[in-house]
Amino acid sequence: MLSSLLSLLFAVPLLAFPLVPRQLSTRQYIIYNKCPSAVNLYIAGNFEGSLPSQGNTTRFLSLGAGFFYTDANGGNANGEGTSRAGFFPDDFYYTVVDPQRINVGIQVAPRGRPSWLGFCPVISCGEAGCPSAFPQPPTRFPAVAETAPTPPYYRCPILNTTYDITFCPDGSFPIQGSTLHPNGNANKCLDVRGANYANGTPVQIYDCNQTPAQRWILNRGSTKVQLAETNFCLDAGSTPGNGVGLKIWQCYDNLPAQQWYYTDDNRIALEGQGLCTDLTDGILTNGNQVQTWQCTDGNTNQIWTL
Structure with missing residues (x-):
C-alpha cells in the first residue's frame, strides 16, 4: 500500500513537468x-x-x-x-x-x-x-x-x-579592389602603365576607365597597396627618396619598399621613411608617373582618396 502511494506521489511531478529538449552548450x-x-x-x-x-x-x-x-x-x-x-x-x-x-x-x-x-x-x-x-x-x-x-x-x-x-557561394572570387583618386578627383585614377603586370612597370596617373589596372587593395593603417587579383604591389624601390618614381613589383611580406601606411587624412606613406606617394609636380596629364616625396602637411599632391 505504502509503495503504491509513493509511486503515485512521485509520478505527479514527472507528469506535470514533461521532459523537453535542452540547448547544447x-x-x-x-x-x-x-x-x-x-x-x-x-x-x-x-x-x-x-x-x-x-x-x-x-x-x-x-x-x-x-x-x-x-x-x-x-x-x-x-x-x-x-x-x-x-x-x-x-x-x-x-x-x-x-x-x-x-x-x-x-x-x-x-x-x-x-x-x-x-x-x-x-x-x-x-x-x-x-x-x-x-x-x-x-x-x-x-x-x-x-x-x-x-x-x-x-x-x-x-x-x-x-x-x-x-x-564563394557563386563559385568564383568577386572582382574587387578600389580606385585611388588624386585629391578626390573622380576622373583620374592611380594606374599601372599599359596594364603591363610585370616587375618594374611604372605606376602613373590616368583617366579612370574601370579596368583592372586601376583596382587596388589596401587598408587603413599599416598595409600593402596590392593590385587586385594579382601578386603585384606598389613598390618604392631599394633607395626611395624625393623624386623616385613608383612602380609595381611582386609582393613580398615584410619588404620595406612595399610597406605603406594609409593615414586617416588619405596619405599613403612609406612606413618609417617620412616619404609619401606623390602626384609628380601636381600634373594630372595621362602618363605622369607618381613618385615618393617628403610627406608634408597640406600637400594636396599627396592626398589619395577611395
Whole structure:
C-alpha cells in the first residue's frame, strides 16, 4: 500500500513537468569552400588550416564561436577588411563585409530550418556594402524578442541548429579592389602603365576607365597597396627618396619598399621613411608617373582618396 502511494506521489511531478529538449552548450558549424582555389580558414582569429576548393570541414564550437573567415583574394589574417560570418549567444548570426571591398562572397544558412516571420533566413553577401551585412563588427545586440530582429541582425531560435557557412557561394572570387583618386578627383585614377603586370612597370596617373589596372587593395593603417587579383604591389624601390618614381613589383611580406601606411587624412606613406606617394609636380596629364616625396602637411599632391 505504502509503495503504491509513493509511486503515485512521485509520478505527479514527472507528469506535470514533461521532459523537453535542452540547448547544447556547443553547436555544429560546417564550413564549405566553393571558391576556385584552396583557401585558408580562420576561426576566432586562429588559423585552422587550408580548405581545398569544393571541400568542407566540420567544427563543434560554442554558441558564440566568433568569426569565420578566410584571407584569400586579398583578405587579412587578422580579419580586417575581410568577409566574416559571426555568431553570438541567444541564437544570433550575422555577416561583416567592408563597405569598400570584398575578398570573398559569404553565405550563412541555418541547416534544415524553415524561414518564417523573419527568423532563420539564409543570408548571403557577394558585393561590398551589401545591406544584409554589417560594415564593421557590431558592439551590441538587441534584446531577445518574439519578433525577428531588424537586419543585419538575424536569429534562428530553434534548439541545436547547425549552421552552414560557405565561402564563394557563386563559385568564383568577386572582382574587387578600389580606385585611388588624386585629391578626390573622380576622373583620374592611380594606374599601372599599359596594364603591363610585370616587375618594374611604372605606376602613373590616368583617366579612370574601370579596368583592372586601376583596382587596388589596401587598408587603413599599416598595409600593402596590392593590385587586385594579382601578386603585384606598389613598390618604392631599394633607395626611395624625393623624386623616385613608383612602380609595381611582386609582393613580398615584410619588404620595406612595399610597406605603406594609409593615414586617416588619405596619405599613403612609406612606413618609417617620412616619404609619401606623390602626384609628380601636381600634373594630372595621362602618363605622369607618381613618385615618393617628403610627406608634408597640406600637400594636396599627396592626398589619395577611395
